[in-house]
Amino acid sequence: MPRTAGTAAPRPRRTRDWEAASLRFAFGAIAAVAVVVLVAPSLIVILTSFTASHSLKFPPEGLSWRWYLALGEAHQMQRAAWNSLVVAVWTTVLSVALGTAAALAIARSRAAWARACDVLFMSPLLLPALAFGFAALIYVHLLGFRPSLTFLVLGHVIVCVPFVLRTTGAALSQLDPALLDASRSLGAGGWTTFRRVTLPLIGRGVGAGGFLAFMASFDNVPVSLFLADERTEVLPIHLWQQIETNLDVRTAAVSGLIVVLTLVLMVLAEKFAGLSRQLR
């Protein structure tokens, strides 16, 4: 019913208040349910991991540390965790270095090549990562190599570098170019300007991107599925196979550890890189 503003009689105040309240209530209720559903699984997995029994029941039957202590004997899992850490660290270092450099080139350029590069570098976020993982495996084979840690890291960089590009690009777009001109006119060279002016101003963006890249690499399955072998087995793949074959409570204990470590890292990232602001 199109009504023009001129003829629309203002509604009674009470109706409007009721409408506003009902909207607030409806959205508040849905959001509350959603937030509970978002958080509950992490809490439940932590609580379950302290069970004293052999079954994954919630609420747990009795409380104990036994499954966490059992992790000390889980050598295969430990090796997988170590591999994951090595790969994630290398991936983060390379993603931050290459991604920040590329962001500097692309972020403030309106040229066609810059936009093309932007689309190319961001496309791993949209393309099915599993298809890329498989393509990388074929490619490595075709070149006559066997999958190795190097290729695993390179594959991870491809799918993790978009996070660095995104947060760094956002930070760069808020950087006042006048500051760079001022630095140059005061006699600083390109490198000095970068180190003393640009980097301090975009540091939080780079940091947040590095954090996201680390988490994405540590968590990656689709690429590792094809590029990791027995020697380079990583933690998510190991856990995935564990869950598929025999569900044991040690998996819950590792999960509990991962959730707690993630929380700690997130609090650190929030404190030092203002993560929640960088993500928007």
Place this chain on the structure above:
Amino acid sequence: MRLRESQLALPLAALFVAFFVAPLAVLGALSLSAEPGLASFTFRHYVRFFTDRFHTSILLDTLWLGVLATGTCFVFGFPIAWICARSSARWQSVLVFLVVLPILTSVVVRTFSWIVILGRHGVLNQIALGLGMVDEPMRLLFTELGVVIVLAQVQMPLMVLPILTVLSRIDPNLLDASTALGAGAWRTLWRVTLPLAMPGILAGTILTYAACVTAFVTQTLIGGARLIYMPLHIYSQAVGANDWPFAAAISVIFMFAVLAVVWALNLLGRVDRGAAHA
């Protein structure tokens, strides 16, 4: 100076050409060859895919799964973003933190916790049985409903964050003006907030959709062996059946299908922007 700055993109561009573009090109070439050796050209694998209902139904199931999961993400994600945009800075950080927590927790771990929740003796069934809502445990694991629920939880942040960004940039005066002109809160939401939030909604929808259809871990662990979606199909053809050319063809089809959906959504965004200007 400009030349030097632009050269900074070269290392990453080189890596992408050598390790992203080239592998995808090889994938495409392999999908068109009769033997694993890239020799002799054939469309056989594509014909095989599209003439067999078994294969095409997996593709359609996967694309439909994405629609269901993305829709669920929107229904629950928009209110979160809406409430978040209206909260004080402090609450906003807390809410964003809670929303981001799941996506940064390992996806295997998140999916695993859902097995504990959705299983026959899981939390959900115990609650439903305890309250007398059902007489016997519901089957949630290994069902499409289960996969949709878990995907929605796992990918929710991808929907919430872009919407939150646009919502917090909307000029509050526009909402006041709408109220002053006599529109109620629901009408303001429908006629002012939603249209203005469209770019964020589309960005969120694209990211969520792309993530949901390729979520291998969630699909395999919650869906089990009987609910087959494209990622598992590629994996089992490549690793299980060791049929690399056919797996390559499935990968190419899947990639183009996802890109087509993304492209269509982008187009929708352009039409929408055009309508806003008219």
